[in-house]
Amino acid sequence: MTGPDATPSFRLAYVPGVTPTKWVRIWNERLPDVPLTLVAVSAAEACGLLRGGGADAGFVRLPVDGADLSAIPLYTETTVVVVPKDHVVAAVDEVTAEDLAEELVLHPLDDTLDWERPPGRPAKERPATTADAIELVAAGIGLLVVPQSLARLHHRKDLTYRPLAGAPESRVALSWPQEKTTDLVEHFIGIVRGRTVNSSRTTAPDPAAPQAKAQGKAPAKAKAQAKRPDTAGTGRKSAAGKPGARNPRSGSGAAKPAKRGKPRRRS
Structure with a gap:
């Protein structure tokens, strides 16, 4: 089946020497409803297999021939x-x-x-x-x-x-057809690159997360505003007993008159 009702699946090719066990295990944990099928292929035939649709992605040895295949270098072998x-x-x-x-x-x-x-x-x-x-x-x-x-x-x-x-070294890469960068391919790229479930590009964000975060910050913001000095108009502080505070006895917020200094003695 190839129509819209077909069961999704993922075919992963790999060349001799590559052990994809770790990445397959993570795939099965995260996408248990999407079966992953391994396809063994020789290094010389790997690119042709990807172009012909025999696999969705594959571990190949560089260089990749042709600009129609994307490749992410992973490691270099001794x-x-x-x-x-x-x-x-x-x-x-x-x-x-x-x-x-x-x-x-x-x-x-x-x-x-x-x-x-x-x-x-x-x-x-x-x-x-x-x-x-x-x-x-x-x-x-x-x-x-x-x-x-x-x-x-x-x-x-x-x-x-x-x-x-001093000998040439072999580099292993993850490759796939550029025009077929599907959501499942993006999922596998995330697994190979070590992304967590929440950081995957294809994982939908939790709509409640931003709201919860904002609600958690609201009380702290309110406290900060309560402690902030009243700078409207005069820049005077609003704490009791400070300049600009209301006098509890008179009920007025007017400042007390300044004390006069001791009169000087005339000679």
Whole structure:
């Protein structure tokens, strides 16, 4: 159903390495009547899926191709090199591209890093996927450089990884078609950005809140006005016993005559 009576739903795409669990949980807490469906997609196909309407929004890897897609950068990943546990690289805390100069470094076709020139010696053939490259590393055929989340995704007991200094980094972003920025998309943007329920752009304000706030301030305002000096006309104070106050005995508000000083003695 696609008509006005269709049940609302939200489709969220995500590329390998991204774990949307936290955001999905918050969505289910705030919009329990709107089911969220996860759509797994490769990094290369993510933008096409969004353009084709296969998802309302998605976690993608930058850069996003085309100006028709909006993108909010979320975080940047550490780049690591995946090696067998008994490899010499496993003995250090961090490596550089120069350290891999003599190593066979695999460069899969679905690589998400924007290399000007990949480190190490290239293999004769490029593996089709990162998963295939991981299998080759486990077999002792080369090393693999990937974002850290992909190393975790393809974790094996016989493999480990170390940070690679000076390598390109992969950035993850939330993206969606600009012309389809619906209320549900705005809701999800708010969740990803950490907005609370009350601060969400799509949450209607409570009409009673401003009135209650004004009522709560009224007594304090009245007290402040009562304590404010009477400045009408003369600027005189209105407290009893002060200049300008009414004399309780005479009933008049006139000021008392000033006392004369002691007459001077003539010489």
